[in-house]
Amino acid sequence: MPSPSRRALLKQIGAFSAMGAAAPLGISLSAITQAAAQSASGDYRALVCVFLYGGNDAYNTVLATDATSWGHYLNHRNPRTRVPTDTGASIALMAAGTAADPSASANTPERLGGVLPISHVSRLAHAGRSFAFHPALGDLRNLQQGGRLAVLANVGPLVKPTLKTDLQTAGFPQPAKLYSHNDQQSTWMSLGVEGTETGWAGLMGDVLKSRNGVSAGANMALIQRAFTGMSPTGAAVWMNGRTVLPFQTGATSLSGLGSNGRIYGSAALQSAVVNIMSSAASTSHLTLDHQALVQRATQANALIGSQLPQPGVAPWGTAGEHNPYNDALLKYTSTQDGSQKTNPLALQLQMVARLIATNGAANLGIQRQFFLVGLGGFDNHDNLIANHGEGMAQLNHGLAYFDRVMQASGLGSQVTAFTASDFGRTFTNNGDGTDHGWGAHHLIMGGAVKGADVYGVFPTYSTANSQGVFSSPHQLQNGVMLPGTSVEQYAYTLGKWMGVSASDLLGILPNLQNFDVDTHDLGFMNA
Secondary structure, eight states, X not given: OOOOBTTHHHHHHHTSOSOOOSSOOOOOHHHHHHHHHHHHHTTOEEEEEEEETTOOOGGGTEEEOSHHHHHHHHHHHOGGXXXXXXXXXXXXXXXXXXXXXXXXXXXXXXXXXXXXXXXXXXXXXXXXXXXXXXXXXXXXXXXXXXXXXXXXXXXXXXXXXXXXXXXXXXXXXOOTTTTOHHHHHHHHHHSSOTTOOOOHHHHHHHHHGGGSSGGGGGGHHHHHHHSSEEESSOOOGGGOOSSOOOEEOOSSSXXXXXXXXXXXXXXXXXXXXXXXHTSOSSOOHHHXXXXXXXXXXXXXXXHHGGGOOOSSSTTTSOTTOOOGGGOGGGEEEOTTTOOEEEOHHHHHHHHHHHHHHHHHHHTOOBOEEEEEEEEOOOOOSSOHHHHHHHHHHHHHHHHHHHHHHHHHTTOTTTEEEEEEESOOBOSSXXXXXXXXXXXXXXXXXXXXXXXXXEESOOOOOOOOOTTSOOOSTTBOGGGOBOOSEEHHXXXXXXXXXXXXXXXXXXHHSGGGGGSOGGGSSOSOBOO
């Protein structure tokens, strides 16, 4: 068997809810370094989903900057070149090379400066096109040009390949409840509307869990079910499988019934309370599920609670700084006022790194894991420039921080992070923001990514006529992107890298049968 992986611990910790272990003890830097080396030599792989809650404005995240595209972009996002359907303040970013003006208002594009050109491989689909990132994504632009980050253009839920003309055909299959926050969050995570019980990562975890905890003896079943999926951001269907369940932690610590395994200083009292909570008073499914949850949580916390390293340990934290909210490594520069602020995304990603480090220390033997972190604030119907700029600054800092930590831990090619969101947004300006859309651009980061490129088909832009109709085959009413790539193709490519077989992936991602087999793997991952 390969040596136990530090990343495996992430899976274990994430699999449980708010009943975490007592305050963890620190482990030495030498032990962490040894665990990192063990992980790097093993067959460990992990996916980290970075979910942008609210519906990220993809048009201002990854931009088409060739002259034709830029002209259409200004027509709809800059009122100085207003078309009849658009009013209000400018939500158009500045052209590449424009210097930022720190004295400008926080809700003006002048404050942010020009967009940042990115790389892409010349191919027919993107002939004559050029692309750029939002001005606040400077670190991610460097990662993209350095080959550690890729863009997937215009991806969203699809039942089958869909042309604009297909949407005029009665009965043509479309995803249910488009433009609804809760339903589209669920669709991205589970391929079904709100209420769907299993997610595609959880179902992949069901297939891959046999690789976890094989050397852990009596703890193997617990490790496989509880630690395959982990989250410091709360419950989400993405990691629900038929057998594996997501383990939840706090953003900075494991939650517990009592401090250091005691309630009111008494270990006996804590044991009694746990016994009561894990006893079944009836045979109802709800009661039995609660009993099983408490038992698994208690066992998991006993297994890993004392092994979780402190936050103030390199490379994920500043040595000796045990309060993450004071750690300069976890602070980003606000685009609104230039101040240093604690980044909620970086806090979660630090927790992921700490959980990964625990795997080696606790000898858990985990080889495959899924993690979910989240960042809110992307439902920008107004104040788009200021609020979206702040979100982009948090995303930029958080992902760049995590990439540095993974590389320093020896795991830079074994952990892949990717973004997802409810949906994209409209091309049109609603006053000083945008409204709900469909397709959107997303980012994939890590050493296993074939970076410095834009995958999928980047949409062509157009300007609406007097009736509000867009001539582009990729733009619907209000310039909403019609996805050219499905969430299931996105998931297939990531799942294949994780080691899920093609036949299992077809079972997990049922709409893939409607797409040509040659298009299942989008090509942005190395083997």
